[in-house]
Amino acid sequence: MEITKEKLLSFYETMLTIRYFEEKAVELFAAGQIPGFVHLYIGEEAVATGACANLTDKDYITSTHRGHGHLIAKGGKLDLMMAELFGKASGYCKGKGGSMHIADVNLGILGANGIVGAGQPIATGAAFACKYKKTDAVSVCFFGDGASNRGTFHESLNMASIFKLPAVYICENNMYGISNNQKNHMNINDISDRAAAYGMPGMTIDGNDVIAVYEAVKEAVKRARKGDGPSLIECKTWRHRGHFEGDPGVYKDPKEQETWVKKDPIIKLEEKLLEHKVVTKEEIAHLQEEAHGKIEAAVEFAKNSKDPSLDELLTDVYAG
Amino acid sequence: MTQMSYVEGLRDGIRIEMKKDSNIYMAGEDVGIFGGCFGQTAGLFQEFGGERIIDTPISETVIVGHAVGAAAAGLRPIVEIMFIDFIGVCMDEILNQAAKMRYMFGGKAKLPMVIRTTCGAGVGAAAQHSQSLEAFLTHIPGIKVVMPATPADAKGLMAAAIRDDNPVVYIEHKGLLGFKGEVPEGEYVVPLGKADIKREGTDVTIVAWSAMVHQALAAAEALAQEGISAEVIDPRTLAPFDKDSVLQSLEKTGKLVIVHEAVKTGGLGGEIAALVADEGFDLLDAPIKRVTAPDCPVPFSSYLEAHYLPSQDKIVKAVKEMF
Amino acid sequence: MVTVGIIANPASGKDIRRLVSYGTVFDNQEKVNIVRRILLGLAAVHVKRVVYMPDYYGIVPRALDGLKSQDKLPLEVVPVDLELTGTQEDSFKAAQIMAECKVGSLITLGGDGTNRLVAKGCGNVPLLPVSTGTNNVFPVMVEGTIAGLAAGKVAGGSSNHPQAVRPSKKLIIYLNGIPVDIALIDAVVIKDVFIGARAIWEVQGLLQGVFTRGEPHNIGMASIAGNLLAIGSKDKAGLALEFGEGGSSVTAPIAPGMIVPVKVKTYEKIKLQQTVKLHHTPCIIALDGERELAIKEDDEVQIELTFAGPSVIDYKAALQ
Ligand SMILES: Cc1ncc(C[n+]2csc(CCOP(=O)(O)OP(=O)(O)O)c2C)c(N)n1
Ligand SMILES: [Mg+2]
Numbered sequence: 001m002e003i004t005k006e007k008l009l010s011f012y013e014t015m016l017t018i019r020y021f022e023e024k025a026v027e028l029f030a031a032g033q034i035p036g037f038v039h040l041y042i043g044e045e046a047v048a049t050g051a052c053a054n055l056t057d058k059d060y061i062t063s064t065h066r067g068h069g070h071l072i073a074k075g076g077k078l079d080l081m082m083a084e085l086f087g088k089a090s091g092y093c094k095g096k097g098g099s100m101h102i103a104d105v106n107l108g109i110l111g112a113n114g115i116v117g118a119g120q121p122i123a124t125g126a127a128f129a130c131k132y133k134k135t136d137a138v139s140v141c142f143f144g145d146g147a148s149n150r151g152t153f154h155e156s157l158n159m160a161s162i163f164k165l166p167a168v169y170i171c172e173n174n175m176y177g178i179s180n181n182q183k184n185h186m187n188i189n190d191i192s193d194r195a196a197a198y199g200m201p202g203m204t205i206d207g208n209d210v211i212a213v214y215e216a217v218k219e220a221v222k223r224a225r226k227g228d229g230p231s232l233i234e235c236k237t238w239r240h241r242g243h244f245e246g247d248p249g250v251y252k253d254p255k256e257q258e259t260w261v262k263k264d265p266i267i268k269l270e271e272k273l274l275e276h277k278v279v280t281k282e283e284i285a286h287l288q289e290e291a292h293g294k295i296e297a298a299v300e301f302a303k304n305s306k307d308p309s310l311d312e313l314l315t316d317v318y319a320g
Numbered sequence: 321m322t323q324m325s326y327v328e329g330l331r332d333g334i335r336i337e338m339k340k341d342s343n344i345y346m347a348g349e350d351v352g353i354f355g356g357c358f359g360q361t362a363g364l365f366q367e368f369g370g371e372r373i374i375d376t377p378i379s380e381t382v383i384v385g386h387a388v389g390a391a392a393a394g395l396r397p398i399v400e401i402m403f404i405d406f407i408g409v410c411m412d413e414i415l416n417q418a419a420k421m422r423y424m425f426g427g428k429a430k431l432p433m434v435i436r437t438t439c440g441a442g443v444g445a446a447a448q449h450s451q452s453l454e455a456f457l458t459h460i461p462g463i464k465v466v467m468p469a470t471p472a473d474a475k476g477l478m479a480a481a482i483r484d485d486n487p488v489v490y491i492e493h494k495g496l497l498g499f500k501g502e503v504p505e506g507e508y509v510v511p512l513g514k515a516d517i518k519r520e521g522t523d524v525t526i527v528a529w530s531a532m533v534h535q536a537l538a539a540a541e542a543l544a545q546e547g548i549s550a551e552v553i554d555p556r557t558l559a560p561f562d563k564d565s566v567l568q569s570l571e572k573t574g575k576l577v578i579v580h581e582a583v584k585t586g587g588l589g590g591e592i593a594a595l596v597a598d599e600g601f602d603l604l605d606a607p608i609k610r611v612t613a614p615d616c617p618v619p620f621s622s623y624l625e626a627h628y629l630p631s632q633d634k635i636v637k638a639v640k641e642m643f
Numbered sequence: 644m645v646t647v648g649i650i651a652n653p654a655s656g657k658d659i660r661r662l663v664s665y666g667t668v669f670d671n672q673e674k675v676n677i678v679r680r681i682l683l684g685l686a687a688v689h690v691k692r693v694v695y696m697p698d699y700y701g702i703v704p705r706a707l708d709g710l711k712s713q714d715k716l717p718l719e720v721v722p723v724d725l726e727l728t729g730t731q732e733d734s735f736k737a738a739q740i741m742a743e744c745k746v747g748s749l750i751t752l753g754g755d756g757t758n759r760l761v762a763k764g765c766g767n768v769p770l771l772p773v774s775t776g777t778n779n780v781f782p783v784m785v786e787g788t789i790a791g792l793a794a795g796k797v798a799g800g801s802s803n804h805p806q807a808v809r810p811s812k813k814l815i816i817y818l819n820g821i822p823v824d825i826a827l828i829d830a831v832v833i834k835d836v837f838i839g840a841r842a843i844w845e846v847q848g849l850l851q852g853v854f855t856r857g858e859p860h861n862i863g864m865a866s867i868a869g870n871l872l873a874i875g876s877k878d879k880a881g882l883a884l885e886f887g888e889g890g891s892s893v894t895a896p897i898a899p900g901m902i903v904p905v906k907v908k909t910y911e912k913i914k915l916q917q918t919v920k921l922h923h924t925p926c927i928i929a930l931d932g933e934r935e936l937a938i939k940e941d942d943e944v945q946i947e948l949t950f951a952g953p954s955v956i957d958y959k960a961a962l963q
Contacts, residue, residue, distance in 0.1 A: 002834065002835055003837065003839075035443070035444030035620075035622050036443065036444030036445050036446060036620060037444075037445060037449070084620075087444070087620050087621030087623070087624075088621070093620070095619070095620060095621035095623075095624065096447075096617075096619045096620055096621065096624070097446060097447070097620050098444065098620030098621075100446055100448070101446055101447065101448070101620070113448075114405070114446065114447070114448030114449055115405070115406065115409075115448055117378065117409075146377070146378040147378060149377035149378050150378055150379060150380075150409070151409075177349070177377070177378050178349065178350045178354060178357075179350045179352070179354035179375075180349065180350060180354075180375050180377070184375060185375075185376075185377040185378070186377065188670070188671065188672070188700075189653060189671060189699055189700040190653075190654075190657055190671065190700075192657055192668065193657075193668060193670035193671065193672075195661075195668055196668045196670060201661040201662050201665070201668070202657075202661055202668050203657055203658060203659055203660075203661040203662055203668075204654070204657040204658070205658075205659070209838075209839070211837045211838075211839040212838075212839045212840045212841070214839070215659065215839045215840040216659050216662065216840050219659060219662040219663050219844075220662050223662060231661075231662055233662075250353075251353055251354060259728075272836075272837060275937075275939070276836045276837075276925065276937070276939070277940075278836075307621060307624075308619075308621050308623065308624055310624070310627055312619075312624065313614060313616055313619060313624050313627060313628060314614060314616050317615070317616045317617070
């Protein structure tokens with residue numbers, strides 16, 4: 001499968017944007033400018049990027065508590081996201097949601113989610129709507145290794161399979177649910193093994209290789225659009241930081257951390273692009289500068305925005 | 321007596337009971353080496369080992385469900401649901417299993433189990449990590465519900481909850497975990513169903529629990545400056561509810577303000593008001609007031625959240641309206 | 644002491660072919676069961692010691708764990724001393740160590756890819772490759788018990804059938820004059836620059852192919868060769884071809900369930916020790932069905948056909 005230079009560059013740009021957005025969030029959180037919980041996706045950017053590169057605005061995703069990457073990869077606007085992290089009125093959710101609840105329904109983003117495993121039924125429902133309305137849209141569900149132990153995983157995959165829904169379940173296996181290592185929370189190594197139990201295809205892929213993720217999800221999306229039903233794709237990856245900001249991650253083996261940090265998906269792609277002369281060092285530097293610029297502008301926007309007005313407390317509880 | 325934080329108090333309660341009875345064990349997400357999301361179980365894994373302090377998968381349904389089965393089979397599980405907001409995931413296990421088994425079986429089953437969980441807003445954790453859902457639980461006969469407000473109560477109620485032969489939901493307030501106070505050393509039990517008068521007064525009765533006890537105490541202090549003597553009653557256990565303490569206080573004061581962090585509609589405040597209207601109407605010389613969160617989810621923005629929460633000022637205002 | 648090695652690859656049977664070609668999800672628990680039967684087979688023919696490759700799932704320890712209800716297994720089962728990387732390296736290194744400690748035979752569980760890695764390290768230890776992958780030509784479908792009996796007899800020297808152990812062919816890949824890799828079945832050149840999801844499942848972009856063997860009943864790339872000019876595992880010849888218009892067209896099962904027309908510009912039978920020059924760079928070379936080598940524009944690549952592949956156990960002959 002040949003991938004155009006344009007596409008490769010867009011992968012790189014998206015991953016950089018996610019990385020810089022979150023590095024900024026680390027800084028702002030440490031400085032006390034962002035309240036609440038901040039769960040970072042640093043190290044896992046290739047999954048959202050490779051997956052969402054196969055989607056259009058008509059397709060749906062559901063995200064998780066670790067959602068910044070999914071949202072950015074699906075086209076979420078940086079300024080509105082950043083303003084939401086600050087809890088400002090101009091944010092995606094008028095400051096009512098925060099990092100863990102950002103959504104943009106017009107872009108098919110059915111929300112980050114504070115409840116682990118809650119995205120699975122919702123993604124299944126969005127897939128149901130796609131099929132019911134006979135659009136050729138698909139629904140992609142991102143969730144963690146830990147979330148695959150929720151009952152919702154079982155119920156969702158089973159329903160999607162019997163209804164042949166256009167859904168792609170993407171498990172981001174970073175090998176931990178907070179402090180609990182995968183070895184202790186399930187008795188299998190490859191979560192894709194579970195697909196067989198639902199009568200759907202399952203596969204495992206290197207989640208730090210954006211091209212591999214792109215290719216795999218492309219095939220799953222193709223199947224879904226054609227009416228062949230759901231698939232389960234497990235992406236093996238690693239979060240570089242603690243579960244949330246403030247967690248020093250003492251439960252991780254430092255050696256393992258080191259090996260995975262060396263497999264940083266952004267560096268891996270950068271090396272490949274340089275090696276194959278897809279880009280020059282100068283172009284890389286330029287892209288980095290551009291990405292930093294976008295983040296700075298978003299922070300500026302957020303800082304200059306107002307707090308929500310008090311009336312907002314009681315709006316949006318009901319529609320109409 | 322010794323100085324302890326609320327979290328140390330509840331942990332001390334667990335430790336003392338666990339040392340005495342090997343049938344007690346604890347299971348939940350990240351309760352082991354991680355020591356709990358807010359450090360509640362720190363050190364217990366080291367002290368009691370992995371056989372008694374057990375990390376589970378993210379599977380609330382079976383965390384609570386297994387406790388029902390284990391308790392019915394003779395153990396005394398303490399299980400953790402990290403945030404009370406996640407209780408929806410295991411509601412059937414609470415509502416239809418834990419709460420009903422004994423009754424349905426004609427008294428033949430005993431379910432000595434504790435569900436520990438955290439509640440409360442104020443830390444920017446937004447709508448799915450900040451709720452106060454105690455009324456959900458008090459609406460279910462068969463479940464006991466406790467919500468300590470001080471380190472000593474945290475310890476004593478924990479011991480009582482563990483010793484009780486019924487399913488008890490023990491709700492810790494996130495904002496109180498670091499709160500320090502005097503705690504009795506060694507074994508210490510606060511009986512379930514017994515309110516505590518946190519401040520005596522003569523002009524108005526303020527019933528408040530969990531974090532709101534401290535807002536009520538601050539309000540009482542402020543009211544005292546203005547010549548109003550407020551009595552603050554902390555029921556500590558919400559089910560069963562100690563109505564006698566409230567009625568006795570009303571005999572003195574004739575005025576009732578109920579404060580809770582949960583939203584107003586369907587909150588436990590309504591039930592207490594109804595109870596007093598029913599059994600203590602003659603004691604009242606003013607309409608009952610409730611100070612609660614408004615009927616909306618907990619907002620993320622710190623600014624909105626601060627206004628969302630019931631506060632000392634709102635309590636003072638409500639009390640003054642009665643005079 | 645009669646010793647047999649076991650290399651069971653936990654990663655085989657999970658790649659993208661599950662999505663694109665209805666490949667079986669071969670879960671690791673099934674590999675555990677196969678290993679149990681192998682161990683019982685080995686014990687029955689008086690093998691005293693088994694050395695195995697440790698892996699992140701623990702296939703062999705789990706197999707032992709499940710044999711607790713059996714009377715004590717009369718053999719010692721020990722892991723080779725290997726620092727796990729969770730990559731392909733593990734199979735290669737384990738094979739090397741087993742060859743050094745002179746195992747009498749070696750049983751592998753995996754597909755062509757796994758065996759290629761083992762072949763790189765196992766020297767002249769006879770292999771009994773048990774199929775658990777999807778695109779398999781090299782390993783055979785054989786019941787675990789039978790595999791244990793056959794490999795045990797070969798290791799113990801109690802099988803004296805002349806056909807019990809046979810040599811096999813292999814391709815040696817030279818990059819700028821230096822041997823860098825091997826293939827047991829085929830090396831296929833693809834117009835691409837990235838390795839991505841590893842497997843090949845499309846005919847677009849195929850440029851060149853070199854085959855040690857290929858028969859019409861094979862699955863995978865070898866089937867293309869097989870449909871042009873069948874060459875068996877014992878024939879002292881191979882095949883080289885150029886894909887493209889202007890020559891013949893064959894219909895071949897290039898993956899499970901994927902029977903597609905393939906255009907071949909030219910093809911020729913090649914002799915042992917003949918080398919084939921690669922004339923399209925940059926490109927990717929897929930070895931035994933997996934994209935492995937990224938070749939840069941000014942690299943020079945030659946592929947040599949040899950009969951220096953691993954010795955392979957014919958289980959039917961071995962048991963006669
Ligand atoms: C139903 C539910 N249970 C527990 C939690 C607390 N919690 C938040 S994130 C998390 C770990 C999730 O692990 P995983 O699904 O692997 O995602 P990761 O954090 O690794 O991305 C837990 C236990 C929650 N938010 N919701
Ligand atoms: Mg995880």
